[in-house]
Amino acid sequence: MTGALDKRMTPDEIVGRLRSGMTLGIGGWGSRRKPMALVRALLRSDVTDLTLVSYGGPDVGLLAQAGRIRKLITAFTTLDSIPLEPHFRAARERGAFELVELDEAMFMQGLTAGAQRLPFLPIRAGLGSDVLRVNPQLRTVTSPYEDGEELVAVPALRMDAALVHMNRADRSGNGQYLGPDPYFDDLFCEAADTAYVSCERVVESAALTEHAAPQTMLISRHSVTGVAETPKGAHFTSCVPDYGRDEPFQKAYATAAADPDAWDAFRTRFLAGDERAYHLAVQTWHKEQR
Amino acid sequence: MTSTTERTATRAEYCVIACAEAWRDAGEILASPMGTVPAVAARLAKLTFSPDLLLTDGEALLIGDVPAVGAASAVTEGWLPYRRHLTMVMGGRRHVMMGASQIDRFGNQNISCIGDWERPKRQLLGVRGAPVNTLNNPVSYWIPRHSTRVFVAKVDMISGVGHDSAAAAGPAATRFHDLRRVVSDLGVFDFATPDRAMRLVSLHPGVTVDQVREATGFELVLPDDVPATREPTREELRLIRDVVDPSGLRDREVRA
Numbered sequence: 443m444t445g446a447l448d449k450r451m452t453p454d455e456i457v458g459r460l461r462s463g464m465t466l467g468i469g470g471w472g473s474r475r476k477p478m479a480l481v482r483a484l485l486r487s488d489v490t491d492l493t494l495v496s497y498g499g500p501d502v503g504l505l506a507q508a509g510r511i512r513k514l515i516t517a518f519t520t521l522d523s524i525p526l527e528p529h530f531r532a533a534r535e536r537g538a539f540e541l542v543e544l545d546e547a548m549f550m551q552g553l554t555a556g557a558q559r560l561p562f563l564p565i566r567a568g569l570g571s572d573v574l575r576v577n578p579q580l581r582t583v584t585s586p587y588e589d590g591e592e593l594v595a596v597p598a599l600r601m602d603a604a605l606v607h608m609n610r611a612d613r614s615g616n617g618q619y620l621g622p623d624p625y626f627d628d629l630f631c632e633a634a635d636t637a638y639v640s641c642e643r644v645v646e647s648a649a650l651t652e653h654a655a656p657q658t659m660l661i662s663r664h665s666v667t668g669v670a671e672t673p674k675g676a677h678f679t680s681c682v683p684d685y686g687r688d689e690p691f692q693k694a695y696a697t698a699a700a701d702p703d704a705w706d707a708f709r710t711r712f713l714a715g716d717e718r719a720y721h722l723a724v725q726t727w728h729k730e731q732r
Numbered sequence: 733m734t735s736t737t738e739r740t741a742t743r744a745e746y747c748v749i750a751c752a753e754a755w756r757d758a759g760e761i762l763a764s765p766m767g768t769v770p771a772v773a774a775r776l777a778k779l780t781f782s783p784d785l786l787l788t789d790g791e792a793l794l795i796g797d798v799p800a801v802g803a804a805s806a807v808t809e810g811w812l813p814y815r816r817h818l819t820m821v822m823g824g825r826r827h828v829m830m831g832a833s834q835i836d837r838f839g840n841q842n843i844s845c846i847g848d849w850e851r852p853k854r855q856l857l858g859v860r861g862a863p864v865n866t867l868n869n870p871v872s873y874w875i876p877r878h879s880t881r882v883f884v885a886k887v888d889m890i891s892g893v894g895h896d897s898a899a900a901a902g903p904a905a906t907r908f909h910d911l912r913r914v915v916s917d918l919g920v921f922d923f924a925t926p927d928r929a930m931r932l933v934s935l936h937p938g939v940t941v942d943q944v945r946e947a948t949g950f951e952l953v954l955p956d957d958v959p960a961t962r963e964p965t966r967e968e969l970r971l972i973r974d975v976v977d978p979s980g981l982r983d984r985e986v987r988a
Contacts, residue, residue, distance in 0.1 A: 471814060518858035525857060534845070534855040543844065547818040547864035566822070566908070567864035570893035570901035576849050591904040622792035623813040 446647070447614045451668040453483035453717065456638045459668070460484070460603055463512075465493040467599070467634055469606030469627035470679065473499040473522040473687055475619070477607035477640045479675035479717050481505065486716070495599050497549065497626070499679060500692075503529035503699065506538060513540040515599065517549045521692055528699035545573055548596045553626055555598035556633030562595040569594060604634035607676045608661065609684055610650055611641040615666025616659060618650050621682035624660045636667040642684050644671045674721060690731060691724060741964050743917060744769065744986040746936040747876075748972055749964045750915045752777040754872045755785060755827060762786040762794075762812075762820060764828040768977075768985045770874045771801045774829075775976045776968060788812055801977050821861065824908055827870040829915075830862060834887040835873060837929050837950040839911045841866075841892030849889050862891035867898070870910045876985045878916035880949040895928035917986050918944050920961060925953045934961040 457480065460466065470476035481501045490510045496502055498519030505511050507529040519530040533539060544552065551563040564583055567573075574580055574594070583595040606627040608617035617639045619627070631637035639661060650659065678695065680687040698708035712723050741749075751773030755763050763774040763785045775798050778785040786809075789795050794810030812820065820826055833856050834842040843862060847853030865871050871892065875882055890897055898909040913933070914921040920933040931953035932944060937960050945952065964972070972982075 516858065518860045520857065526855070531855040534852055537851040543849075543858055545859055545863035546814075546861040547822065550815060550818055565864075566867045566904055569863075569867060569905040570890070570897040570909075571859065571863040571866075572844075572849070572890040573859055573863055576889070591907075592902055593904055622811075625814060 446612075447663070449615050449663075449666065449669045450613050450644065451638070451670050453480050453640065453670050453672060454486070456480060456605075456668050456670055457483040457487045457489060459636070460487070460489045462489050462491045464489075464602040465495065465600070467601040467604035467630045468494065468496040468501045469604065469625060469630045470499065470501070470676070471497045471623070471625040472518070472520045473679045473692065474623070475607050475621065475625060475627075475676050475681050476501045476679040477605045477675065478677055478679060479672035480605045480607070480638065480640050480670070482713065482717060482720060484510070485713060495601055497546070498527065498530065500527065500695065503527040506530055506533035507699070507705070509538070511539045513542065515542040515544065515549075517544050517546040521696060523687065523689060524692065524696050528696055542577060543573065544577070544596070545571070548573070548594065549599070550626065550629075551596040552599035553629040553633050555596065556600045557629050560598055562597050564593040565596055566593055568596075599633055601630070601634040602636065604630040604637040606630055606637070606639055606661070607672070607681065608639055608641040609681065610643055610645055611639050611661075611669050612647040612650060612663075613644055613669060614647070615639055615661070615663035615669050616647065616650065617641065617661030617666065618654065618658050619660050620654060620658060620684070621680075628660045628665075631661050631665040637665055638668045638670065639666050640670045640672040640675045642671075642673055642675065642681065644669060672717065677721070677724065688724075691727065694727070741969060742983070743936060743938070743988060744982040745964055745969065745972055746961045747915060747917060747986055748773045748776060748982060749968065750920045750934070750936070750961050751829060751872075751874055752780075754829060754913050754915070755782050758782050758785060758827055760784040760786065760825070762788070762826040764788070764826055766828070766830050767874050767876070768801060768981045769876065770829040772972060772977045772982050775801065776971055779971050779975070780968060786810070798976070800975065800979075801981055802979070818861070818864065821864055822868050824869045827872070827912070828865050829872045829874050830865065830892065832873050832875055832882060832892070834882060834884045835875065835914065836884055836887050836894060838894035838896040839892070839914075839923055839928075839930065840887045840890045840894030840897055841873060842887035842889045844889040844891045846888055859889070859891040863893065866893040866909060866911070867905055868908050870912050872912045873914045875914065875916040877987070878918040878944070878947045880947060883948040883950065885950045895923060918947060921952070929953055931955070932958055934959050936961045
């Protein structure tokens with residue numbers, strides 16, 4: 443294809459463009475299609491002091507444990523099949539970072555406002571709840587119409603950079619999801635000044651819709667800065683239909699995360715090397731479990 | 733012939749019946765059950781008195797059949813990814829039954845954290861969708877272990893909005909606020925009182941008023957005569973035991 447922009451980068455090149463102190467969005471949802479290879483690259487870097495925007499899962503847990511988060515904006519942090527993320531829980535209980543705790547729909551409105559370059563979007567959610575008490579920066583807005591309703595004005599969530607993981611992408615950054623749920627990855631990319639897409643496979647543009655409907659094309663290249671091919675790059679979260687969540691490994695992660703000594707051993711075994719070393723270590727671990 | 737030889741309903745089965753009643757005659761809305769007993773109950777309701785209910789697979793699909801809990805669905809009748817789900821919540825055509833780590837006399841619910849929010853003693857789930865749920869669509873609660881740890885005088889973090897909090901927040905908060913019922917392993921409760929305080933509606937067979945009073949950390953409104961939670965029909969028992977929950981998952985959530 444002549445003239446097609448080639449935005450391919452390695453995970454380390456992507457992380458090399460991130461700076462300490464940035465507001466960083468991470469796509470996916472809980473323990474579902476998280477850009478874990480990029481998170482692991484982030485852990486290998488010295489980027490820190492982050493304001494993290496995420497429907498949180500192990501991405502938040504790992505970065506919290508490593509002390510990289512100054513401020514977290516989230517509606518929850520969960521491993522789905524394991525309701526509580528142990529690192530997140532421990533970090534909260536030791537007061538490790540500032541938290542902006544929003545309702546799930548408030549968070550969606552914030553992303554939408556960010557993508558649309560609006561200062562805020564109104565929502566009913568939040569009224570009467572302690573979300574307003576613990577976030578004294580949140581304001582209400584009064585409808586100028588006859589109803590005169592007073593609603594919460596969710597401020598835009600704008601980010602310096604976003605990281606998302608797709609099933610497929612082309613080299614220009616057109617991203618495709620093939621599972622049942624897009625989550626909010628397109629909004630993350632559009633609400634960020636720069637956005638990086640990791641994917642299971644980089645393919646030719648023509649191959650993307652050879653066997654899939656065009657509405658699977660979630661992310662458009664105009665909102666993407668860089669693309670990385672990271673096979674099993676969402677592991678241990680799910681990346682349906684390429685693979686489901688690695689439940690046994692997630693369980694081992696959660697067990698280790700609940701105990702500092704066990705966590706040191708886990709980190710040494712799985713997170714001390716590069717991405718290739720990670721996957722080899724996971725493979726070996728699985729063989730031992732049989 | 734069915735395998736329903738035992739005629740006496742278990743505590744878990746009374747809980748299923750009490751939860752299912754939350755969705756009676758609900759019409760064409762989404763039933764969102766959280767927890768095993770509510771999941772069994774929503775399916776039972778759809779198979780009996782509320783056939784038009786919509787159900788999901790727990791992720792992004794609306795299912796057109798009623799498989800057993802934990803089993804795969806064979807029919808997809810719609811698509812409901814998270815962003816559409818949140819829009820549906822705000823559109824109101826949904827009745828969710830949530831859990832509660834704490835709930836108070838006016839129905840304020842907490843799933844976020846225990847202790848001071850700034851630095852919690854126990855971090856829990858976070859508010860999740862409780863604020864948007866309670867202000868936009870009917871909400872009920874399921875509490876598998878009724879105790880003074882859950883039924884508290886004041887919740888530590890208002891995730892789900894109760895009647896007093898909604899009233900204090902004004903008309904935009906009360907407009908679609910609709911707390912329907914609370915079901916625990918001991919009985920059924922609602923807020924049909926002049927000041928919208930929690931009231932005992934029925935006791936599951938074998939439970940006494942004193943037992944409920946002792947397990948509740950605030951003063952419940954107690955009617956003079958408290959009826960028993962209704963008996964399941966033979967057909968309902970058959971559906972629960974043979975069709976919706978043949979592996980007895982309900983018993984793992986409710987003490988015998």
